[in-house]
Amino acid sequence: MIGNRRYKMKMQENYLERIPVINNNIIWYVKDNLVVVEIENEGIFNRVFQKFFGKPKTTYIHIDEIGSFVWLLVDGNKNLITIGRLVEEKFDEKSKPLYERLSLYFETLLNGGLIRWGGTKF
Numbered sequence: 001m002i003g004n005r006r007y008k009m010k011m012q013e014n015y016l017e018r019i020p021v022i023n024n025n026i027i028w029y030v031k032d033n034l035v036v037v038e039i040e041n042e043g044i045f046n047r048v049f050q051k052f053f054g055k056p057k058t059t060y061i062h063i064d065e066i067g068s069f070v071w072l073l074v075d076g077n078k079n080l081i082t083i084g085r086l087v088e089e090k091f092d093e094k095s096k097p098l099y100e101r102l103s104l105y106f107e108t109l110l111n112g113g114l115i116r117w118g119g120t121k122f
Contacts, residue, residue, distance in 0.1 A: 016080040016099065019118035020106055022071075026114055035068040037061040037114060066091055067105060076118060080106065 022028075027038040039059040041050065049055035063071055069090060073083045084102055087095050095101065109115040 015103065016084070018106075019076065019079045020074045020083075020109070020115045021076045021118050022074050023114055023116065028071075030068070030072075033068070034065065035063040035071045037063065039112075066095060066101075070102070070105060074115065 029036055037060070039061065041055060041057055041059060046055065050057060066087065070083060070087060073086055078086075080099070080102055084098050087102070088098055106115065110117070
């Protein structure tokens with residue numbers, strides 16, 4: 001049981017040492033101090049939905065205050081530990097549970113193709 005706990009701690013440490021990098025192929029901007037990401041709805045299925053169901057050609061993702069702060073910290077140099085410390089410094093209790101939220105946030109960005117981990121390709 002103790003070995004399992006150590007393994008989990010080691011995995012968490014390694015994960016937090018990862019460096020996120022924003023995908024250069026996406027369009028994003030800051031509006032009213034919040035990040036907005038533009039996603040082009042491409043592909044055959046999206047064209048069908050656009051034509052028959054009125055799905056927009058572009059989806060706009062409006063990121064909340066903490067997410068926008070984190071997004072702007074992603075520079076290809078800072079790891080999750082450093083980003084977490086800066087988030088905690090600015091948002092304190094509002095950011096808790098900090099690293100669980102950061103992990104989920106970055107996994108969501110990764111799965112959406114908005115970021116990659118440093119040392120990997122899109």
